[in-house]
Amino acid sequence: MPTIIIMFLLNERPPALEGRPFIKERINIRDTMNNFLRTELWPALLDILFPLSCLGCSTGLQGRQEIAYCPSCLQDVRLLREPFCTTCGKPFDGAAGENHLCSYCLKNAWNFKEARAVVRYQPPVTEAIKMFKYQGKMHGLATFAALTRQYFRHQPHPQPDLIIPVPLHVKRLRQRGFNQALVLCKKLFPYYKNNIDAHVLERHIGTQPQTGLNSAERCRNVRNAFMVRGPEKVKNRRILLVDDVFTTGATVNECARTLLRSQASEVNVFTFARAII
Ligand SMILES: [Zn+2]
Ligand SMILES: [Zn+2]
DSSP, rough: OOOHHHHHHTTTTOGTTTTSSHHHHHHHHHHHHHHHHHSSSHHHHHHHHHHHOTTTTTOOOSSSSSOOOHHHTTTOOOOOOSSSSSEEEOOOOTTTTTTTTHHHHHHHHOSSSSEEEEEEEOEEEEHHHHHHHOOOTOOOOOHHHHHHHHHHHSSOOOSSEEEEEEEEEEEEEHHSSSSHHHHHHHOOOGGGGGGGOOHHHHHHOOOOOOOTTOOHHHHOOOOOOOEEOGGGTTTOEEEEEEEEESSSSSHHHHHHHHHTTOOOOOEEEEEEEEEOO
16 A cells, blocks of 8 residues: 555556556556545645654554653643643742732733743753754644643633734745744644635844844844735734744744734734743
């Protein structure tokens, strides 16, 4: 079976098809293959060919499971739970009671209304995100989506008019080949796929990576880096800004500032992971 699939992928004719009209068969094989790739059978076949392993330690996992972490690694995958800061979403470790403002948000204002995240940005999640973001390995996405569904069972669900992924500068997009924030939007909010707009907010200034910069440097680095294309699309709309990781919040805060200047009614932030610094 795998040999035939590989031959189909290479557009080779398996021996069983020898002697049939060539051109017609090539077209039919391609159509059949495309149809097959769209079915549920394809991921099932991949599971047989490439068994699932833990995203944290690569231990082989038994059968199909929603969250690809072994029991040991799963203990360190920490879903963010209340109580947390009402604005920036920073969790209060070991605390009980109501959500309230953290010491940073008591003194500083954000342009977004609320920032929320699914998990803490710590191992083993860190590695899975880096593999996805920097190596283009998409096999962790199903796990990210499953963890997000789990998170929403305990937290209110956002109801935005528009979902906007934090944009990459065109040069970075060409280097990477994809915008990780857009991929996450589609995977984490499949029921809102018609509300996702990856073009209305543009990163028109190429900035140096935020990694390694402190909070003030990060703010300066992204200042005026974004612009809105078609302000009428964001005017009076409730916007959910999506990114992979919330670190200092400098990037999403600058995006929110840019969107509010185009008269968005409200900007909230949703990231898959949250660094606790
Ligand atoms: Zn593991
Ligand atoms: Zn806060």
